[in-house]
Amino acid sequence: MSTQFYKSNPLFKVFNSTLIELPAPPNISAFWNFGSLLSGCLIVQIISGLFLASAYSAGMELSFEQVFKAMEVSDKGWLIRYIHANGASLFFLCLYFHVGRGIYYGSYLYVHTWNVGVTILLLTMAAAFMGYVLPVNQMSFWGASVITNLFSEIPYVGPNVVQYIWGGVTVEGPTIYRFFAFHFLVPFIILALVVVHITMLHMTGSGNPLGIHSEVDKVSFHSYFSLKDGLGVALASGGFVLVCMYWPLVLGDDENFSLANPSVTPHHIQPEWYFLFAYAILRSIPNKLGGVVALLLSVLILYLMPFTGLAKKKGSMFYPVSKGLFWGFVVCVLALTWIGACPVEPPYVLTGQIFTVLYFMFYLLTPISAALWDALS
């Protein structure tokens, strides 16, 4: 019988236990949809990326013209590129919701799942950055220059490291070749880590909004969550297609349409929206090395979250102060995103510095406030 088959066959058994019979808490909210959406994003990026790679030539002069001509020459080439470019934005939107969910509901207490997840976040950021450089337009060239230059701040070896990354004395041909190689490779590493991430998650099972044990009350993944995730995917695809097809350039920058020119600095260098908060943190530290450290810390601090589980109960559900702090944190990230797009001048500098401090304070105050709440109640 077919049911017997997919339960006993060693290959299908895996899918059966992750996508069909997996016991899942019935009370998880729409914030738990982002995991499946992220798998979808990764698949979309890998497939569209394969198509793009097959029409791409890496090189300082070559890439720019080639990329735009390929959009018209290859069948639906423009659509593939719009999907890939805006797909990165959807990817980060989902990532930030997913991480935000994890922070709010204490998912970081699943230490191993969490740490693999943070690694995936970091690798995705690296992949997105390298991919952004590949069309070699003004903004991607200058973005690459600014970011690779940060490595020169590493004590002693910095300048050598930067040259090693460039493969030359500045961002030039070899830089583009290697960025292409790594941009192609990294997503497959991410894919492997995603498998690990999901395997580890299924060792504990999903958390839930209440943060309590849910063994007593579970439902099978199919058809409850296969449907709910399917609905999430359909809605997200709808929104995504709407943007890709009607406002494909809205998240980009005018400078993306000029060929890279090492002798003309753009009026305003800024990354894509999803890096603006980190960019603001980088720029709000007056010392360059300090800025780089703060930039790294702004993401790496997530690795420390598992150590902040001082509270008796999991998540923020029963801690009103933590809830307030969390939403304050969201405001901080949004404010930093705004500051990242502003010029470096008063009053943006000070505003950015204040929000940077508040950003890091969140990670400290949340566990303390929760522990105090426990002590008081």
Add this chain to the structure above:
Amino acid sequence: MSTFRNLSSSRRLALGLLGLAGAGGAGLALSLERAVSAADADRFAHAPHFHWPHEGFLDSYDVKSIRRGYEVYKNVCAACHGCFTVAYRMLRNVCMTPEEAKAEAKRATYLDGPNDEGEMYNRPGKTADYLPKPYPNEQAAAYANGGKAPPDLGLITFARHGYENYIFALLTGYQDPPAGFQVDEGLYFNPYFRGGALAMPPPLYNEVLEYSDGTPATKSQCAKDVACFLRFAAEPWHDERKKLALKLVSLLALISAALAYYNRHVWTVLINRKVMYVPKKKSS
């Protein structure tokens, strides 16, 4: 549902304060944004919004305008600017018949080769060729234009804030500089250009060319048509995009609606169940 009225007074106060802080913050942010843009040293006029024929969700390009725009490009702009995104084959069935496109391509000459003897040679264009470039390289272009190379117009529409609005505003915006504004030798005042003065002499004036369809070639008509053409150059798949968009968006909306309904159907029992704790009755 809890309403604002039956919240405890302390909660009401907290919510009120939160709202006040939020509104205040937003107001502050807005005023900061305003205050600073006024102090921006690098000021220039932002192009107004014009209503383009291809603007709406269901609007296609105006092919007649593109045809005229190509004529303006070929007769005026092509002397200084290239347009690397457009090949002659792309014009056929858009603003030319296949024969016209072929004839148009033939009129241009291209350096090709090497031939069997290892020599480069000139040949007439084919429809697969991209529009010819006026200068062999950037240096020659800059040298011929007083040190500023005319940029390629292939993607210029998307490369400037305001898109085709900017192109139109720039081309029609030449005027005498205001008193006290110093314009350097070889530059021309234009309030829409960042910095206020550019190296391009005003390229358009009334009757700069004669349109093949008889439309009076006023300056603004030429500017509008060439802007339409340059938008086409930057996004030749525009019409295809909007057609596909309509199909995909409506398809996904239908799928979403169906899934939403079925989802609710499947979940409804689970969502409406009631879990109760019933202590066992003590049997006396």
